[in-house]
Amino acid sequence: MVSEACPDETLVEATLAGDDDAYAELTRRHKSRVFGVASRFARDAAELEDICQEVFVQAYFKLRQYRRDSPFQHWLMRITTHKCYDYLRKRQRSAFTSSIESMLESGHEPAAPESAAPHPDLERLHAALAALSTKERLVITLLELEDRSVQEIAELTGWSVANVKVRAFRARAALRKHLESRP
Amino acid sequence: MNDFDLDALFAAARAGRRDTSKAEYGFETRMLARLRSQRQAQGDTGSVWAMVSWRMIPLFAACVMALAVWHSQVAALADDAEAFNSVEHPETADLFSN
Numbered sequence: 001m002v003s004e005a006c007p008d009e010t011l012v013e014a015t016l017a018g019d020d021d022a023y024a025e026l027t028r029r030h031k032s033r034v035f036g037v038a039s040r041f042a043r044d045a046a047e048l049e050d051i052c053q054e055v056f057v058q059a060y061f062k063l064r065q066y067r068r069d070s071p072f073q074h075w076l077m078r079i080t081t082h083k084c085y086d087y088l089r090k091r092q093r094s095a096f097t098s099s100i101e102s103m104l105e106s107g108h109e110p111a112a113p114e115s116a117a118p119h120p121d122l123e124r125l126h127a128a129l130a131a132l133s134t135k136e137r138l139v140i141t142l143l144e145l146e147d148r149s150v151q152e153i154a155e156l157t158g159w160s161v162a163n164v165k166v167r168a169f170r171a172r173a174a175l176r177k178h179l180e181s182r183p
Numbered sequence: 184m185n186d187f188d189l190d191a192l193f194a195a196a197r198a199g200r201r202d203t204s205k206a207e208y209g210f211e212t213r214m215l216a217r218l219r220s221q222r223q224a225q226g227d228t229g230s231v232w233a234m235v236s237w238r239m240i241p242l243f244a245a246c247v248m249a250l251a252v253w254h255s256q257v258a259a260l261a262d263d264a265e266a267f268n269s270v271e272h273p274e275t276a277d278l279f280s281n
Binding site: 175179 | 203
């Protein structure tokens, strides 16, 4: 019987036993964080929905690999990070460089909150982020926009701490250069 | 642009998190529907493989029988060659027997 008081591990066990309601409850509990991170990378609402669905579907099919040595949420965030990275890479492969202007022209929602007034500096920042390499964009978004520590990013991505630091440093330099070149 | 300006930009972007409440509405239902369709698709793929494997059983059996016949013929030829060798070259036959 699924209840809101059940710990995540119990719901995982129930899901593995074939209880879809247990997985729906797990999804309900963790979807906000997944949506929060994915919204930093998604171009529009459709892509956001797609990323989040793929995260939870992949988590379901890999649930037997969850070792329970860390909270379920950490494991889920690793999947989310990898899925966002895959989307960024796919986008770069298709040579689609999005900018806020083109998104607005095509009717897509911007990554900035819909309620907030469009801020020219933020638009510049988003355009500069879109010009970064996939790995640099992932690192700088997690570090500066999601406020994650270097250690956390290393755990989420599977890269070494030194690697994350180097990529963050390069990303900052590239961002600064991009913003200076387009005042 | 200095580090201070860049940090101020990051802070502004951090504060301006996109409102995803509309997108989150009813997400579990949509996700479970997709999950079920994928499970169904995986089940269909599994059943197709099972059907193909089942139909291939006579072919596998024929292959095994052909291999057995070929092996017995090769073994018989090897026996003949060994017998011939022991008659023609008894010294090498001793080598093999040791």
